[in-house]
Amino acid sequence: MLYTVINLLAQIYCNGPILQTVQDSHMFPDSKHFVDMSLKYDPITTLRHFDELGDRTSDMIILREFVTSHFNPPGSELVEWFPDDWVDFPSNFLNIHDYHHRRWALHLHRIWKDLCRKVRDDVKHRQDHYSLLYVPHPFIIPGGRFLEFYYWDTFWILKGLLFSEMYETARGVIKNLGYMVDNHGFVPNGGRVYYLTRSQPPLLTPMVYEYYMSTGDLDFVMEILPTLDKEYEFWIKNRQEWFTDKDGVKQFPYYQYKAQLKVPRPESYREDSELAEHLQTDAEKIRMWSEIASAAETGWDFSTRWFSQNGDNLHRMDSIRTWSIVPADLNAFMCANARILASLYEIAGNFKKVKVFEQRYTWAKKEMRELHWNETDGIWYDYDIELKTHSNQYYVSNAVPLYAKCYDEDDEVPHRVHDYLERQGVLKFKKGLPTSLAMSSSQQWDKENAWPPMIHMVIEGFRTTGDLKLMKVAEKMATSWLTGTYQSFIRTHAMFEKYNVTPHTEETSGGGGGEYEVQTGFGWTNGVILDLLDKYGDQFASSSAPSSKFTFSLSNITFVAVILYILF
Numbered sequence: 001m002l003y004t005v006i007n008l009l010a011q012i013y014c015n016g017p018i019l020q021t022v023q024d025s026h027m028f029p030d031s032k033h034f035v036d037m038s039l040k041y042d043p044i045t046t047l048r049h050f051d052e053l054g055d056r057t058s059d060m061i062i063l064r065e066f067v068t069s070h071f072n073p074p075g076s077e078l079v080e081w082f083p084d085d086w087v088d089f090p091s092n093f094l095n096i097h098d099y100h101h102r103r104w105a106l107h108l109h110r111i112w113k114d115l116c117r118k119v120r121d122d123v124k125h126r127q128d129h130y131s132l133l134y135v136p137h138p139f140i141i142p143g144g145r146f147l148e149f150y151y152w153d154t155f156w157i158l159k160g161l162l163f164s165e166m167y168e169t170a171r172g173v174i175k176n177l178g179y180m181v182d183n184h185g186f187v188p189n190g191g192r193v194y195y196l197t198r199s200q201p202p203l204l205t206p207m208v209y210e211y212y213m214s215t216g217d218l219d220f221v222m223e224i225l226p227t228l229d230k231e232y233e234f235w236i237k238n239r240q241e242w243f244t245d246k247d248g249v250k251q252f253p254y255y256q257y258k259a260q261l262k263v264p265r266p267e268s269y270r271e272d273s274e275l276a277e278h279l280q281t282d283a284e285k286i287r288m289w290s291e292i293a294s295a296a297e298t299g300w301d302f303s304t305r306w307f308s309q310n311g312d313n314l315h316r317m318d319s320i321r322t323w324s325i326v327p328a329d330l331n332a333f334m335c336a337n338a339r340i341l342a343s344l345y346e347i348a349g350n351f352k353k354v355k356v357f358e359q360r361y362t363w364a365k366k367e368m369r370e371l372h373w374n375e376t377d378g379i380w381y382d383y384d385i386e387l388k389t390h391s392n393q394y395y396v397s398n399a400v401p402l403y404a405k406c407y408d409e410d411d412e413v414p415h416r417v418h419d420y421l422e423r424q425g426v427l428k429f430k431k432g433l434p435t436s437l438a439m440s441s442s443q444q445w446d447k448e449n450a451w452p453p454m455i456h457m458v459i460e461g462f463r464t465t466g467d468l469k470l471m472k473v474a475e476k477m478a479t480s481w482l483t484g485t486y487q488s489f490i491r492t493h494a495m496f497e498k499y500n501v502t503p504h505t506e507e508t509s510g511g512g513g514g515e516y517e518v519q520t521g522f523g524w525t526n527g528v529i530l531d532l533l534d535k536y537g538d539q540f541a542s543s544s545a546p547s548s549k550f551t552f553s554l555s556n557i558t559f560v561a562v563i564l565y566i567l568f
């Protein structure tokens with residue numbers, strides 16, 4: 001049933017004459033706008049009405065009239081939702097000693113209410129009218145143009161919700177992703193029908209682990225465990241290959257982002273059509289669109305990481321070759337998934353499964369050592385499976401295996417990672433780690449853009465080593481990030497999805513590049529700040545807060561007022 005509905009919807013939102021005509025007409029400046037509009041009639045009627053217009057759809061006035069009379073504006077399928085478990089002052093925030101930061105945290109905490117949505121019941125009953133996929137529980141959207149849930153964003157949103165003591169909402173967002181696995185076989189990139197051809201970095205199992213660590217809610221873990229297992233199977237079945245020795249004997253499995261797409265991404269239809277314009281054959285175009293969709297699956301859309309690293313094509317988007325890359329971060333995530341699932345099955349007393357996942361964990365660590373670890377440079381690199389070599393370039397993702405703890409107990413490894421970052425000169429970026437050093441790139445997952453999830457993983461990677469020197473490194477990074485983003489917030493009153501950390505200016509500002517304007521809101525940014533304030537709020541003092549006496553007393557009054565309000 002659901003399969004038939006999805007197929008029908010695909011004819012409107014993923015392919016077909018309406019999508020192509022509207023997107024090619026440049027009716028909306030952002031290609032995502034059109035595919036987020038819900039239908040006024042069912043897909044078959046809509047297609048028939050469009051067909052009846054014949055050639056007249058080349059007239060912009062007629063086309064616009066058709067869109068207005070057959071589609072609703074984006075967002076009308078969602079209700080703004082007040083989360084039941086939201087309280088004015090979560091007691092965790094008492095741990096934030098500096099009142100400026102506490103006030104900032106309270107502001108971010110309030111933003112959860114602005115970003116919380118519930119899918120209207122009508123979507124459940126008439127899914128064939130909506131590109132939005134039905135999920136049963138309220139959830140947090142990233143913000144800006146992103147009005148649906150996003151898979152890997154949810155991990156950092158969840159971290160923030162847990163610090164905000166919104167355990168019910170946190171459980172709901174996890175359950176929604178589980179609902180995706182149960183109904184669609186995997187977690188898509190985001191909650192739209194056009195995202196059903198690809199996933200995103202697999203962090204559902206780590207989310208359950210984080211939730212369990214904060215709540216001790218074992219019943220929920222046991223309930224969702226089969227779904228987590230099912231998601232792991234999706235990655236095995238659809239994204240796994242075996243590394244073989246020269247005699248063809250299997251050594252260990254490895255994972256790649258590998259989505260298949262025969263058409264341009266619907267939400268960036270124009271951009272992808274133009275990129276493939278020069279290609280002669282359908283096969284070449286399909287390959288390029290699949291490489292692009294796979295890059296979107298990485299979460300790093302787009303980055304020179306997926307483009308040619310040399311020659312005339314250096315760092316050009318049309319040289320995209322995601323299928324040739326074995327990403328260090330994806331394999332680290334799969335490794336962490338295997339380790340967590342082995343522990344959860346142990347708690348469940350299912351020792352057969354413990355053995356299965358322990359074996360997968362052992363393989364994953366072997367894969368990390370043999371394909372990614374570079375003994376000379378002391379870091380993990382992406383592996384180029386076509387050229388049979390390390391990618392050998394600095395990307396902040398090189399440090400993700402440290403966060404995922406995907407290496408054998410060895411005190412040296414974290415220090416070597418630190419030394420590598422130092423040698424690359426990226427620790428000199430005072431405001432935050434740059435994503436890459438590919439200065440000629442105009443992509444958003446490159447150069448001096450710093451992304452909250454990556455900053456968080458590096459900080460956590462060092463903080464959790466237990467090594468005093470590296471914990472200091474983590475603290476310094478966290479303090480710089482908090483200071484820069486706080487100053488930016490005071491100046492702009494906005495939280496950005498990514499930040500520019502160029503050393504050439506004093507101030508941290510919103511990032512740039514890529515195919516859309518920098519967005520504000522912003523789910524994962526706020527989640528990361530709240531989690532860092534959880535970890536460092538008792539030590540971190542604002543050097544940058546507004547200094548006038550008036551602001552000082554006003555903020556104290558605000559805080560006292562909040563406390564009085566709670567007490568009485």
Ligand SMILES: OC[C@H]1O[C@H](O[C@H]2O[C@H](CO)[C@@H](O)[C@H](O)[C@H]2O)[C@H](O)[C@@H](O)[C@@H]1O
Pocket residue numbers: 032142146150151152153189190265267268296297299300301302497515
């Ligand atoms: O519409 C273009 C792309 O937008 C998304 O990617 C970016 O935003 C996401 C939400 O914050 C984030 O998860 C992703 O890492 C960003 O690059 C979307 O995920 C892409 O699939 C889409 O093509």
